[in-house]
Amino acid sequence: xxxxxxxxxxxxxxxxxxxxxxxxxxxxxxxxxxxxxxxxxxxxxxxxxxxxxxxxxxxxxxxxxxxxxxxxxxxxxxxxxxxxxxxxxxxxxxxxxxxxxxxxxxxxxxxxxxxxxxxxxxxxxxxxxxxxxxxxxxxxxxxxxxxxxxxxxxxxxxxxxxxxxxxxxxxxxxxxxxxxxxxxxxxxxxxxxxxxxxxxxxxxxxxxxxxxxxxxxxxxxxxxxx
Ligand SMILES: CC(C)(COP(=O)(O)OP(=O)(O)OC[C@H]1O[C@@H](n2cnc3c(N)ncnc32)[C@H](O)[C@@H]1OP(=O)(O)O)[C@@H](O)C(=O)NCCC(=O)NCCS
Numbered sequence: 209x210x211x212x213x214x215x216x217x218x219x220x221x222x223x224x225x226x227x228x229x230x231x232x233x234x235x236x237x238x239x240x241x242x243x244x245x246x247x248x249x250x251x252x253x254x255x256x257x258x259x260x261x262x263x264x265x266x267x268x269x270x271x272x273x274x275x276x277x278x279x280x281x282x283x284x285x286x287x288x289x290x291x292x293x294x295x296x297x298x299x300x301x302x303x304x305x306x307x308x309x310x311x312x313x314x315x316x317x318x319x320x321x322x323x324x325x326x327x328x329x330x331x332x333x334x335x336x337x338x339x340x341x342x343x344x345x346x347x348x349x350x351x352x353x354x355x356x357x358x359x360x361x362x363x364x365x366x367x368x369x370x371x372x373x374x375x376x377x378x379x380x381x382x383x384x385x386x387x388x389x390x391x392x393x394x395x396x397x398x399x400x401x402x403x404x405x406x407x408x409x410x411x412x413x414x415x416x417x418x419x420x421x422x423x424x425x426x427x428x429x430x431x432x433x434x
Contacts, residue, residue: 264286265370269368280316280317342406343405
């Protein structure tokens with residue numbers, strides 16, 4: 209039976225959580241959280257169905273960049289290992305990208321680990337281009353709200369994904385920006401504050417370290433105009 213790609217509904221949350229657990233066993237997947245994110249109006253979560261089986265999923269959501277432009281974030285693409293290499297990743301990515309166009313975004317992007325060949329190939333097949341900067345993902349999940357003020361040049365963006373609720377730090381990534389983001393994270397009880405910093409930006413890497421943000425790994429952005 210040929211696979212079909214369709215919009216996810218909250219009832220798909222348990223199947224999505226099961227795929228997340230199979231693909232990322234060291235992370236928690238909460239079906240209630242996933243169901244609530246699927247229902248968000250600025251998200252387009254998609255599932256790949258093979259017969260009665262949900263074999264893969266992807267989530268896309270709208271974001272405003274520091275310049276106010278609409279970006280489509282393609283997030284958490286995953287296919288169950290039993291269904292790898294059957295074209296599902298490519299179909300999910302292509303349809304998620306098309307959904308971003310229908311939301312009025314001019315750019316779609318995905319953050320891919322530098323060693324994740326399968327994901328790189330999938331996005332390349334869908335027309336995405338590797339951006340030149342290698343970047344470090346830095347996050348903080350602990351610490352109290354010390355009411356650190358937000359510096360004017362920082363751009364702190366609340367974000368909701370299938371995996372977490374948190375805050376992305378863009379704009380000028382000073383130590384004050386990292387501290388302010390973590391204070392807001394703690395104030396709201398959100399899971400994490402994070403930033404994607406080019407390895408060439410040593411000042412921002414030092415600022416992150418000073419604010420006790422931890423490196424998660426090295427990634428690159430992949431972009432497509434839509
Ligand atoms: C990335 C992932 C979603 C790809 O799903 P998939 O359904 O197996 O991919 P497809 O069958 O659509 O393949 C798409 C392209 O990637 C290539 N590809 C897939 N797996 C690959 C691998 N392990 N190594 C090299 N290339 C691979 C395919 O050959 C195809 O390219 P081609 O058409 O030029 O031959 C899947 O490997 C996965 O779930 N990985 C774990 C989670 C993950 O890393 N998610 C991405 C986070 S950014």
